[in-house]
Amino acid sequence: MRRSKPALLPARLLFKRSIRTSAPRWNQPFDPKSIERAEDEVDVCIVGGGPAGLSAAIRLKQLEREKGNEIRVVVLEKGSEAGSHILSGAVIEPRALDELLPEWRTMEEHPLRQPATSSKMLFMTEKMTFPMPHPPQMSNKGNYIVSLSQYARWLANVAENEYGVEIYPGFAGAQLLLSEAPDAKDAWGNDVRSVRGVITNEVGLTKDFRMKSSFEPGMAFRSKVTLLAEGAHGSLSKQAIQMYDLRKESEPQTYAIGLKEVWRVDPSEYKPGLVQHLVGWPLSSDTYGGGWVYHMNDGLVSLGLVIALDYKNPYLSPYRELQRMKHHPFFRRLLKDGERIGYGARSLTEGGFQSIPKLNFPGGALLGCSAGVVNIAKIKGTHNAMKTGMLAAEAAYEAIHEESEDAPATDMSGYDKAFHESWVRDDLYEVRNLRPSFGTKLGIWGGMAYSGVDTLFLKGRVPWTFKHHRPSHGPDKTSSLDSSFTEKADLHTPINYPPFEAPLSTDLMTSVALTGTNHAEDQPVHLRVVKTKDFVKGIEESQNFAVGAGVNALKAEAEIDAVAEDEVEAERKRRIEHVKVNVGEYAGLLQRACPAGVYEYIDVEGSGNTPEGDAWQGKKLVINSQNCIHCKLCDIKVPTQDITWTVPEGSGGPKYTLT
């Protein structure tokens, strides 16, 4: 029986109905079986308030106006406001915006104020730069340089105020609400449970999974259609892809990490509308990536470095690469007397056409970068993301029937079909062979040679489609392809990065402070040390919500028999294995790769082991989850593929405004 607090009220009041709803829950472990969730019914629930999600919401409301059937649309956004978790270059092609909101030029406060006036490509060596021809797809006539964060904020404003979309920032989509029993067929004919909605995150749990007095269970939204628009490598998208085997006929997704800074430069260096892309130094010839410099409005410059995550050297630190790139004379001149006002990082998809999965599943669909629609030749994806949102909205509107409870799960296959007949598919098809061409032994030289020919002459009109390169030992379907390219540390030497030169380049913590990231104290660590397939199994089958959250959390759950005792031991073993492989063979890769300093492999104080018993040879993993900027690099790149990124309590994370 659960222990309860001694009664504080006088005896005569014990029989009165208590009006307060907080039960004496203080410090009890979280029991998933006993929570009652508030529920609400909506027609469409969209997870993610970015360009894709918001375009879908706006399009649904436009259809409501045109055709008359009312439709309730709810957008859940884990950031404290729309746009606070979005980061991108960005130069956007207004093609989708022209379709969605043809009158956008007349709307007040629209953020497309800086047209791109030129487009240049430069090859960098350690000391010099050489102009280079660039693929015609990269020409920027008619495009705009924007802060994607501001763009999303504006779109959210339009959606809420002009179209009546309900947007709830600060609430993350934490779990998919599934039907009780298998009641639908997936795309391959298997019987599966369908998606019936989304559950938001629990609020008020301590690190060790005990309930605080402020505990509130997440709310369940029952929706006819659930659209996942979480951006690259979304947490629910990852689960959906696995549950419904959506990648059965496609290549795995490949990713890059983009690190960005926003500077206010000296007016003499400011050339509004200038777009420059950089290749070469500081990346070696077997690492795909490059830098950018975009001159935005109001004297601001966006600059950064994109590094493909299939890099081999575990000693590579994306953050240090960005900082040393700024030591190049080109940047020294640009940033002299400037002031850095923003920093951030986010993974982006690079797989392109080959990596588009099946886009629909029973009851929902994947939108935008959750599907992976970045055109890497243009280095643009926003127009594609918005169009997928619009296509999904149209399919959803058609497919929704009026009955609820016993109706079959909504069939969104119309969206998948529409996608493959749209200009998004053509946009990605044209450039599908470019990224794989960089994956041969010729490194970037082979890639540039093939890409030059393809973009200038062939334009993708060839009968072959390259597959993404594979390492000698292929990963299993649920692991990321990129992580399997990482080579062991003993095959490489540590890179000698130059020391920081403030204010041009600074240490990591100074930069992280600029992201404004923060998470409420004492909550479960949202970076779970467990393979995703075990995580999903844990949640769905054994109701083990604390899987991966650390030995103490599992101990608390075992205390109330919410999980079996041997789960605690399994958790300990997972931790030890993680530290053993990452420190022993890969020199603690995550400690170097995370752009926010979340992961540390440190020595255990005193003798031997931690109180939880999860150290290996005197080393333990420390997760500073408060620093997390939600970039998802760890989930993608960790060599042991045992970090599953999950949503923290809503409103936590970065507070980007200019990125």
Add this chain to the structure above:
Amino acid sequence: MRPSPRRLLNILVPVKRAVDYSVKIRVNPAQTGVDTNVKHSMNPFDEIAVEESIRIRERSLSSSPSSPPSSPNPVTITALTIGPPKALDVLRTALAVGADSGVHIAIGEKEAMPEPLGVAKSIKAWIEKQNEKAGGKEGRVDCVILGKQAIDDDSGVTGQMLAGLLGWSQATFASKVEVDEARGEVTVTREIDGGGMQVRCRLPVVITTDLRLNEPRYASLPNIMKAKKKPVEKLTPADLGVDFTPQLEVLKVTEPPKRVGGGKVESVEELVAKLKEAGITAA
């Protein structure tokens, strides 16, 4: 004669939409203030004020056995904010955690936020309007709970000015509040440099909250959705007869001077020599 349900308190909680506490702020290029193109949210001390008003209500409900469960809420909480249209979000947050209705004194998008004296005068004007409408005892504002200061301007004077203008008792920097509605008194423990100071004030009273008063609750999603239906009164400064023209002129805003590094000394003699250089001598 059946006793009418006792009306306990009518609490007004002014809240401010201020720069969010976790944002790294910068001076704007014109050096006239802080760059406000950043995330805003409710001033943390105001969150504590809203939380305290809700706790006062909860305490009074659990300790008044004579009021039948169906009687109207004996403690009414009104949230008030002054600001541009976006300030409505902050008001909705207050409604979501438990306030009953809201008041939005609207200023233009590009206008400057009012100074503390302007804020105090507006609140006073609204209270007087409200008390006039109420006539007798019911509906009069008994208690104003504010945050002790806003985290963007750190003025810390609005509560005090308001009490002065109204002629009410004031208990500032509260770390504990106890309401005795039968006697019409409030006992407040104030945080002072020497520790804690207890004051007993007769209603009506102005209280400003300090950090240790309570820990605010989260607004749950179902409550946020219900809050959309709660009434919000919209007013302009002109409706209240208040003028927000600034009385103060900001000449310049700069960042604090960069901290110059210290130096390491090798021996005690060197330390003494450096101290002497800095002009510090033995007493």
